[in-house]
Amino acid sequence: MRDALERSVDSVQIIHDQALRLFASGLGPREAAESIYLPRDLREAREGYGQVESHVRQVYNGTVGWFDGEVYQINPLSVKEEAERMVQAMGGRAAVREMATQAVADGGLANWRWGLKLTSLLLTLDPADPAARAAHATAARALGQRTDSANARGFYITEALQMEGKLLVQGQPQTMAGLRTFLGTPRAERLVVIPVEQNLQFVRYLIDPRKAEGQRLAFTIAVEGEPQIMRVQLRNSVLVITPVASRSERHVDVTRGELADFVLGKGAPAKGGEPLAELDRVLDRSRLMPPTMTRPGVLDDKGAREYNHGLEH
Numbered sequence: 001m002r003d004a005l006e007r008s009v010d011s012v013q014i015i016h017d018q019a020l021r022l023f024a025s026g027l028g029p030r031e032a033a034e035s036i037y038l039p040r041d042l043r044e045a046r047e048g049y050g051q052v053e054s055h056v057r058q059v060y061n062g063t064v065g066w067f068d069g070e071v072y073q074i075n076p077l078s079v080k081e082e083a084e085r086m087v088q089a090m091g092g093r094a095a096v097r098e099m100a101t102q103a104v105a106d107g108g109l110a111n112w113r114w115g116l117k118l119t120s121l122l123l124t125l126d127p128a129d130p131a132a133r134a135a136h137a138t139a140a141r142a143l144g145q146r147t148d149s150a151n152a153r154g155f156y157i158t159e160a161l162q163m164e165g166k167l168l169v170q171g172q173p174q175t176m177a178g179l180r181t182f183l184g185t186p187r188a189e190r191l192v193v194i195p196v197e198q199n200l201q202f203v204r205y206l207i208d209p210r211k212a213e214g215q216r217l218a219f220t221i222a223v224e225g226e227p228q229i230m231r232v233q234l235r236n237s238v239l240v241i242t243p244v245a246s247r248s249e250r251h252v253d254v255t256r257g258e259l260a261d262f263v264l265g266k267g268a269p270a271k272g273g274e275p276l277a278e279l280d281r282v283l284d285r286s287r288l289m290p291p292t293m294t295r296p297g298v299l300d301d302k303g304a305r306e307y308n309h310g311l312e313h
Contacts, residue, residue, distance in 0.1 A: 028068030029060035137163035191260035
């Protein structure tokens with residue numbers, strides 16, 4: 001046990017210390033990750049969680065920041081324009097598709113990695129490209145099957161399943177985008193039991209700065225059964241939420257259910273809800289499930305509860 005703990009502690013230190021030495025010599029996170037060395041007995045069959053290269057990038061991010069010294073990264077082209085230009089420089093989509101398919105068919109770590117890169121460019125331009133999806137899935141699965149890291153394997157295999165339409169929830173295919181929407185949409189039964197401030201803090205992140213530009217709004221709100229009154233102020237395209245001692249001239253009284261409905265996009269209460277209706281006009285809920293959807297994706301209510309319970313634990 002002492003030896004195991006010692007190896008674990010020393011593995012963390014050697015990654016950290018070597019990473020800083022390599023950064024100080026001018027290497028960026030990717031180059032440092034390619035250059036770092038761990039003795040065989042510290043690395044072999046011991047990457048059960050993350051992998052060494054990923055840890056090096058995280059050390060860089062925590063000590064240096066996002067900028068790796070490559071000045072192109074200060075103001076790069078958009079992801080799509082960069083992909084379009086790179087694909088055109090390599091001879092067009094058909095040529096890149098052929099190169100990717102051949103690399104994946106040839107196999108080997110380098111070829112699978114190159115196949116992933118090429119197909120990622122193609123999928124940026126056309127997410128439905130069937131040949132690119134198939135090659136991408138093959139390369140991702142091959143790499144996932146050859147890593148000791150549970151994290152890396154999970155990402156690789158999940159990507160492959162998603163490309164093949166085999167990422168299943170309750171037996172039905174899902175996408176990561178769909179799952180993000182599901183997980184990012186609060187459940188009504190949870191919203192009705194949490195404090196009003198937590199509901200309003202969630203609304204903060206729904207503000208669309210373009211819709212809110214130049215808009216000003218201020219009111220107080222009280223929720224049935226909760227003594228604390230909150231002041232809501234829209235200014236400079238942000239929402240500022242503070243507790244106050246008394247109601248303002250513009251005030252809204254709501255039930256817990258009415259506030260939950262507002263957060264989920266089901267509208268403001270008909271009686272006295274004008275300030276909430278005004279606020280609603282500057283919100284963006286495009287990344288949430290539509291309020292008319294009774295089932296989150298293919299999950300029924302029971303399945304949604306079970307899925308969330310599993311994630312929470």
